[in-house]
Amino acid sequence: MRCMTPQDSIKDPEHSLQIIAEAIAGTKENIKQNAWYFIFWGTLLASCCLIHYLLYRVHYNPMPHILWPMGFSIGAILTLFRIRKNDREAGFSSYAQIFTKNLWLGLGVGFMILLVIMVHFRQNPVMPLLLLSGIGTLVTGLSIRFIPMSLGGVILLIGCLLTLWIPSAEELALGAVCGVLGQVVPGILLTKAD
Amino acid sequence: MSFKDLDSILNTQVRLAIMSVLVKVEKADFNHLKEVTGTTQGNLSHSIKKLKEVGYIRVQKTFENNYPKTYLRISTKGKKAFEDYVVAIRSYLDI
Numbered sequence: 112m113r114c115m116t117p118q119d120s121i122k123d124p125e126h127s128l129q130i131i132a133e134a135i136a137g138t139k140e141n142i143k144q145n146a147w148y149f150i151f152w153g154t155l156l157a158s159c160c161l162i163h164y165l166l167y168r169v170h171y172n173p174m175p176h177i178l179w180p181m182g183f184s185i186g187a188i189l190t191l192f193r194i195r196k197n198d199r200e201a202g203f204s205s206y207a208q209i210f211t212k213n214l215w216l217g218l219g220v221g222f223m224i225l226l227v228i229m230v231h232f233r234q235n236p237v238m239p240l241l242l243l244s245g246i247g248t249l250v251t252g253l254s255i256r257f258i259p260m261s262l263g264g265v266i267l268l269i270g271c272l273l274t275l276w277i278p279s280a281e282e283l284a285l286g287a288v289c290g291v292l293g294q295v296v297p298g299i300l301l302t303k304a305d
Numbered sequence: 306m307s308f309k310d311l312d313s314i315l316n317t318q319v320r321l322a323i324m325s326v327l328v329k330v331e332k333a334d335f336n337h338l339k340e341v342t343g344t345t346q347g348n349l350s351h352s353i354k355k356l357k358e359v360g361y362i363r364v365q366k367t368f369e370n371n372y373p374k375t376y377l378r379i380s381t382k383g384k385k386a387f388e389d390y391v392v393a394i395r396s397y398l399d400i
Contacts (some may be wrong), residue, residue, distance in 0.1 A: 134325035137341035202337025
């Protein structure tokens with residue numbers, strides 16, 4: 112593009128449209144930036160589930176539920192750093208990004224409250240976690256129009272429903288599988304999307 | 306009304322490009338606008354000043370990691386002016 116000057120006037124309506132189209136194209140949102148969050152949180156979910164499951168299986172059970180608030184607090188801090196880094200690099204905030212950020216903020220706060228309740232009652236938090244992350248993943252997938260992400264959300268929601276019929280310990284194994292299929296895999300596919 | 310009678314504030318290349326970016330996002334920083342418009346820092350500052358004077362945009366100056374950072378947002382008046390401008394050029398093009 113030739114260097115524009117403030118005095119350059121527009122010659123005709125076609126020229127106006129061309130300037131508008133070029134400016135909008137130059138501000139295209141990079142949806143791949145979302146991939147990191149899904150790969151990271153999916154991995155964190157699967158790891159917490161697997162560690163809790165293994166602790167349960169070997170009957171080493173001092174305070175396994177404390178694993179969840181610890182893991183998710185570290186995750187929240189790392190995510191905040193990542194958001195700051197992405198915001199700096201992007202140079203702009205789109206309305207879709209703000210919506211997605213606020214959605215996950217609300218779900219995150221809701222989950223933290225549920226986590227306190229579940230730890231208090233010494234219950235594993237897989238069921239509410241799958242429900243909240245399923246809603247967030249499905250809505251994010253629909254907003255960025257990325258079908259694998261939407262399907263990931265559906266997998267998490269189905270996983271949540273399946274917890275009704277399986278024993279508590281197996282819920283943890285199910286949570287790990289759902290974390291991988293519902294978030295890690297769509298996240299990886301998003302990094303490769305056009 | 307002839308094409309030249311359109312909003313004279315918006316009918317220049319840099320200012321129209323700035324408004325086109327800002328109408329799409331919640332906020333954009335100075336460097337992003339410089340990149341998209343492909344203009345110089347001086348030209349961009351001049352155009353921003355003009356748009357701010359007529360109330361089409363709001364400018365927020367802040368610091369990030371000890372470096373100055375300028376964010377720009379479109380105002381309600383600016384959004385209306387941009388919409389009117391687009392409606393006008395569409396009528397010229399008959400689309």
